[in-house]
Amino acid sequence: MPSPDPVPLPIDMLPLRGQPDAAAIRDRDGTLDYAGLEDRVARIAGGLRVRGLRPGDRVATWLPKTRLACVLPLAVARAGLVHVPVNPALKRAQVAHILGDSGAALLLTQPGRAATLADGDVPDGCAVIVEPPEGDAIDADPARDCHALAAILYTSGSTGRPKGVMLSHANLWLGAISVAHYLRLTPDDRVLAVLPLSFDYGQNQLFSTWAAGGSVVPLDYLTARDVVKAVERFDITTLAGVPPLWTQLIETRWDDAVAGRLRLLTNSGGALTASLVRALRGRFPVADLYAMYGLTEAFRSTWLDPALIDANPDAIGRAIPFAEVAVVRPDGSRAATGEAGELVHAGPLVAQGYWRDAPRTAQRFRPAPDWMESGGTAVWSGDSVAQGSDGLLRFVGRADEMIKVAGNRISPTEIEEAVLAGSEVAEAVAIGVPDPRQGQAITVVARALVADAEDRVRTRLRRDLPMFQQPARYIWIDTMPRNANGKLDRSGLRALVLERDA
CATH class of the missing domain: 3.40.50.12780 (ANL, N-terminal domain)
Structure with missing residues (x-):
C-alpha cells in the first residue's frame, strides 16, 4: 500500500x-x-x-x-x-x-x-x-x-x-x-x-x-x-x-x-x-x-x-x-x-x-x-x-488512574480485563479507593450477566491474579453511566464509590 x-x-x-x-x-x-x-x-x-x-x-x-x-x-x-x-x-x-x-x-x-x-x-x-x-x-x-x-x-x-x-x-x-x-x-x-x-x-x-x-x-x-x-x-x-x-x-x-x-x-x-x-x-x-x-x-x-x-x-x-x-x-x-x-x-x-x-x-x-x-x-x-518484542504497543494505564496497593502499581485496565475474561460480567471499571493498611484497595463497579457473578469472578480471579491484584470489593449496578461521548464515565463511577464510602 x-x-x-x-x-x-x-x-x-x-x-x-x-x-x-x-x-x-x-x-x-x-x-x-x-x-x-x-x-x-x-x-x-x-x-x-x-x-x-x-x-x-x-x-x-x-x-x-x-x-x-x-x-x-x-x-x-x-x-x-x-x-x-x-x-x-x-x-x-x-x-x-x-x-x-x-x-x-x-x-x-x-x-x-x-x-x-x-x-x-x-x-x-x-x-x-x-x-x-x-x-x-x-x-x-x-x-x-x-x-x-x-x-x-x-x-x-x-x-x-x-x-x-x-x-x-x-x-x-x-x-x-x-x-x-x-x-x-x-x-x-x-x-x-x-x-x-x-x-x-x-x-x-x-x-x-x-x-x-x-x-x-x-x-x-x-x-x-x-x-x-x-x-x-x-x-x-x-x-x-x-x-x-x-x-x-x-x-x-x-x-x-x-x-x-x-x-x-x-x-x-x-x-x-x-x-x-x-x-x-x-x-x-x-x-x-x-x-x-x-x-x-x-x-x-x-x-x-x-x-x-x-x-x-x-x-x-x-x-x-x-x-x-x-x-x-x-x-x-x-x-x-x-x-x-x-x-x-x-x-x-x-x-x-x-x-x-x-x-x-x-x-x-x-x-x-x-x-x-x-x-x-x-x-x-x-x-x-x-x-513488545513484536513491535506492537500495549496500553498499561493512565498515570493518574494507576492503583497503588501495598507499594504495587496496578493498571486498572489489567484488572478490568481479568474481570471481563469470563462470561459473568458485561462491563466493569476498576477504581482505587483509600485504604488505611495498604494505601489503596481495588473496588470494581460492574454490570452482571448472571446471578452469582461475584462468587464466580472471585473464584476465577483467585486462580488468575496474584493476591495484591485481587479486588477487595464489588459494586453491582444495573446500568453503567456513560459520558457524552459514549465512554464509561470513570469520574462518575469514582464519585459513586467514594460517596458510598463516606
Whole structure:
C-alpha cells in the first residue's frame, strides 16, 4: 500500500474528493451527492460571512446529527471562522461553559435547545440563530493557510471542566487522509456515523469517508436495536464504535445476513478486552476489526492490523500514517522493549494546544525528546504503554488512574480485563479507593450477566491474579453511566464509590 500524500489542504476541500454524482450523505431524507455537498458548504459559508463575523471568530453549533450538522464543520472553515461543535447530549451549564470559554460570536442551534438557555448562559456579543444561514456561494481556496485554526473540540469533561483542543486545517486534513488510507476506505463504503460529531473520533467518520469518496449515514440512536436497523436499511459496510457500544450490540439480536454486511469495525475511546474481541469476531465473522488508540490532543496515534488482533487482542498496534510515537522514561530517554513508559506523540497531527489555557498547554504540549525524528512539539499523553518484542504497543494505564496497593502499581485496565475474561460480567471499571493498611484497595463497579457473578469472578480471579491484584470489593449496578461521548464515565463511577464510602 503506497504512502498517503502528506501535503495538507484546507479541510473544506473534502467535497471535491468525491465524484459529483456519488452519494456523500444518505439518510431518511434521501441522498445528498458530492456536488450537493459542495453547494451546501459554499452557500452556508457565504451566509456566515455576511453576518459581520471576523476571520477567526468562533461559531458554536449545538445540534442533533442532521445533514446540517454534518455540513457545518466544512462551511464554518470555508468562511474563515473556527468551528466549536457542542455535543447535543450536554446540558445547559456545560453548554454555557463552552460558549463562554470559547468566546463564541455565534451559536447555531434549534429553537427547543435555545429555549433552555438562561440569562447569562450566552456571552455578550454572541448571537443565537435557529435557521441555517445561506448566501452567495464561496469557492474553496486551495491557498488558504493550512496551519490556521479550523476547530476547537472540547473534551468530555470527565476530569474537571472541559478544555478546548485547537485543531488546524492540516490536523484535520491529514487525520482524514491517514484514516482513509489505513482503513482502506473506498467510494463503495457506507459508513454509519453513530458517534457524536463533537468527538474527534466521531468527526473523523465524516472526514475520512469523504476523503475516500464514500457515503456517510448519520444516526442519532436511542438503543442498540436502532443501530442494527440502520445497518440493514442503508446496507452499511463500516461501523465505528467505543467498547460500551460494542457490548450493547453483542447483546442485541442480529440477523446473520445483516451482521455479515459489515466489512469494517473500528474501535477507539477505550481498550478492547480479549473477551470482547472474541465476541465481536463471533458476531461479525467477515468484518475486519481495527483496534486503535487516540487522544484528542493528537487525534489518533496507533492502529492494529486486523490480521493481528486475534493473536494480540491486548495490543494497540503501531503508529498511524503521519504520526511518530515513542515510549519514554521519566528522564526523557527511550524505554527498553517490554518496559512501560509514557506514550509521546510527535508529528503533524499534534494539535495547537488548549484554547486560552497556557498553563495546561505547557504541561501536555512539550518539546519532543531530541532522539525522536519529528522533533518540534509533542503531546506527552500521560498514558503508560509498553512496546513488545513484536513491535506492537500495549496500553498499561493512565498515570493518574494507576492503583497503588501495598507499594504495587496496578493498571486498572489489567484488572478490568481479568474481570471481563469470563462470561459473568458485561462491563466493569476498576477504581482505587483509600485504604488505611495498604494505601489503596481495588473496588470494581460492574454490570452482571448472571446471578452469582461475584462468587464466580472471585473464584476465577483467585486462580488468575496474584493476591495484591485481587479486588477487595464489588459494586453491582444495573446500568453503567456513560459520558457524552459514549465512554464509561470513570469520574462518575469514582464519585459513586467514594460517596458510598463516606
